[in-house]
Amino acid sequence: MAAVGNVLIVGGGTAGSALAVLLARGGVAVDVAEIEPDATALGSGITLQGNALRVLRDLGVWERVSASGYAFDVLGLRAPDGTLLAEVPAARTGGPDLPATLGMNRPELAAVLAEAVRDAGATVRYGLTVTALDDSGAHVAVRFSDGTAGTYDLVVGADGIRSAVRGLLKIDVAPQPTGMGIWRIRTRRPKSVERTDLVYGGPCFIAGYCPTGPDTMYAYLVEKARPRESIADAGKPAHMRALAEGYGGAWDEIRADITDPDRINYTWFESLLVDRPWNRGRTVLIGDAAHACPPTLAQGAAQCLEDAAVLAELLLGAERLDHALFETFMDRRFERAKAVVEASVQLGEWQLHPSPDADVPGLMARISEIVSERP
Ligand SMILES: Cc1cc2nc3c(=O)[nH]c(=O)nc-3n(C[C@H](O)[C@H](O)[C@H](O)COP(=O)(O)OP(=O)(O)OC[C@H]3O[C@@H](n4cnc5c(N)ncnc54)[C@H](O)[C@@H]3O)c2cc1C
Incomplete structure (x- = not known):
């Protein structure tokens, strides 16, 4: 019972x-x-x-x-130009028989x-x-x-x-806004993206991506929160591309694919x-x-x-x-x-x-x- x-x-x-x-x-x-x-x-x-x-x-x-x-089990840390700074083994918080991250x-x-x-x-x-x-x-x-x-x-x-x-x-x-906003895009996975790589710094606070399947991934850019009403749908790709401009490595391929407003989501951190x-x-x-x-x-x-x-x-x-x-x-x-x-x-x-x-x-x-x- x-x-x-x-x-x-x-x-x-x-x-x-x-x-x-x-x-x-x-x-x-x-x-x-x-x-x-x-x-x-x-x-x-x-x-x-x-x-x-x-x-x-x-x-x-x-x-x-x-x-x-x-x-994947390792997190990459990169400089804005794409240079690999460190590979950090991610903790297997679910136990040894599950991956660290998916x-x-x-x-x-x-x-x-x-x-x-x-x-x-x-x-x-x-x-x-x-x-x-x-x-x-x-x-x-x-x-x-x-x-x-x-x-x-x-x-x-x-x-x-x-x-x-x-x-x-x-x-x-x-919910309380924390002062940051995030741009995310669902996109094609460049072959070089095999785990999450994070860049702290450059034009944004964080630039990162995460593979989600053999051909798919999502990429994100975190900046200071901006007024939500200032973001019109049609302008989203150009804005996100401009923010991504300061990043190299896999971001060169990712940036070229930032074209479809329907694949882009902007929201505040709360x-x-x-x-x-x-x-x-x-x-x-x-x-x-x-x-x-x-x-x-x-x-x-x-x-x-x-x-x-x-x-x-x-x-x-x-x-x-x-x-x-x-x-x-x-x-x-x-x-x-x-x-x-x-x-x-x-x-x-x-x-x-x-x-x-x-x-x-x-x-x-x-x-x-x-x-x-x-x-
Ligand atoms: C930008 C962003 C990125 C994130 N990234 C990650 C990440 O990478 N990893 C991670 O672990 N977490 C992440 N999170 C957090 C994660 O998405 C949430 O913690 C999780 O989805 C919350 O689950 P939930 O079921 O509590 O709420 P939700 O997923 O919000 O589900 C609530 C459900 O209730 C329904 N609902 C709402 N109001 C009503 C109502 N009045 N009556 C009936 N139904 C209702 C909704 O339609 C929805 O189906 C992220 C969050 C944000 C904002």
């Missing part, structure tokens, strides 16, 4: 899908309400660290993930997770959100945007950084941390709804997946949903997620405001050590 018989998960992204798979497989009746009309994820690629891969393996999707992604196209990751959710027997309702939650102490009565209603033992807000569930719970925490506890009664936040970080450590999705894994383990292993279960969830998740958010923000801060105290390798090593432990 699990602590819950039925669960509503609001948001079918990385965190919500992972939780849906684990709970449905454990015999819980799971409904997912996803506001988008289908499972297609927008965006470019994603860099998944070993501790994210560990959860994906536990979900039973590792074979599909490894077949469609591009794995790049993947976001739509493919979304498709793999959507199929796993279906196979596990969870019900996904697209184009739907929640409009009201009424917690009686024994259940949560939910009203949906299509006028229907339901009653659940637990509601999970996995609806991302701008979480509506967080608002319904009256948790007044909003961060968010909800103080513990992440639940109010029988409704709990997970993933970016509770903690979100700029991708300076590429740990965002890993932390979301870990939330799902730990919450599922606790719900399936307990007989009752009570205060103690949520406290244990927080004991296992809060400090770890907080450390990742704070370190991710700090790394950006040191670039925006250089400091003699900055210890980038030291901070990165500390986070690698933390996330290498099972949560």
Whole structure:
């Protein structure tokens, strides 16, 4: 017997899908309400660290993930002209039998997770959100945007950084811009790109890329955040090409391919941390709804997946949903997620405001050590 018989998960992204798979497989009746009309994820690629891969393996999707992604174990550091400065072995945070890092196209990751959710027997309702939650102490009565209603033992807000569930719970925490903006493009992989190479410095704070498959990769340039409305779609390729102008090596080929505005995404770096506890009664936040970080450590999705894994383990292993279960969830998740958010923000801060105290390798090593432990 699990602590819950039925669960509503609001948001079918990385965190919500992972939780849906684990709970449905454990015999819980799971409904997912996803506001988008289908499972297609927008965006470019994603860099998944070993501790994210560990959860994906536990979900039973590792074979599909490894077949469609591009794995590597070494990080390159380069000068703006492309000269190789250092090759740094990346920590295998998911254990020795998983690669340190895997790049993947976001739509493919979304498709793999959507199929796993279906196979596990969870019900996904697209184009739907929640409009009201009424917690009686024994259940949560939910009203949906299509006028229907339901009653659940637990509601999970996995609806991302701008979480509506967080608002319904009256948790007044909003995403904070960190001062940086990132240009990303999904593009063709030059043969020389076989791992992530980062350039700190040159015209941007960071220039980097990550292979996502035999023929694909994504490349990114991080600069000071600019007003979003100043970026018209048609001007995106020229702007990104101009920023890339200062970089050599593989960037010569990448720059030539920066032509299609539909393949370019510009967004600000933001961060968010909800103080513990992440639940109010029988409704709990997970993933970016509770903690979100700029991708300076590429740990965002890993932390979301870990939330799902730990919450599922606790719900399936307990007989009752009570205060103690949520406290244990927080004991296992809060400090770890907080450390990742704070370190991710700090790394950006040191670039925006250089400091003699900055210890980038030291901070990165500390986070690698933390996330290498099972949560
Ligand atoms: C520029 C950038 C680059 C990043 N790069 C990386 C990286 O390389 N590696 C990494 O690990 N992480 C990265 N991240 C972070 C990572 O993308 C997030 O941490 C992760 O996707 C969050 O997953 P989630 O499931 O919590 O939220 P989301 O992926 O945002 O999913 C939330 C889901 O909820 C749905 N939803 C939203 N509102 C509602 C509603 N009201 N009702 C119902 N459904 C709703 C959405 O449609 C979506 O499907 C990056 C983030 C950014 C901004």
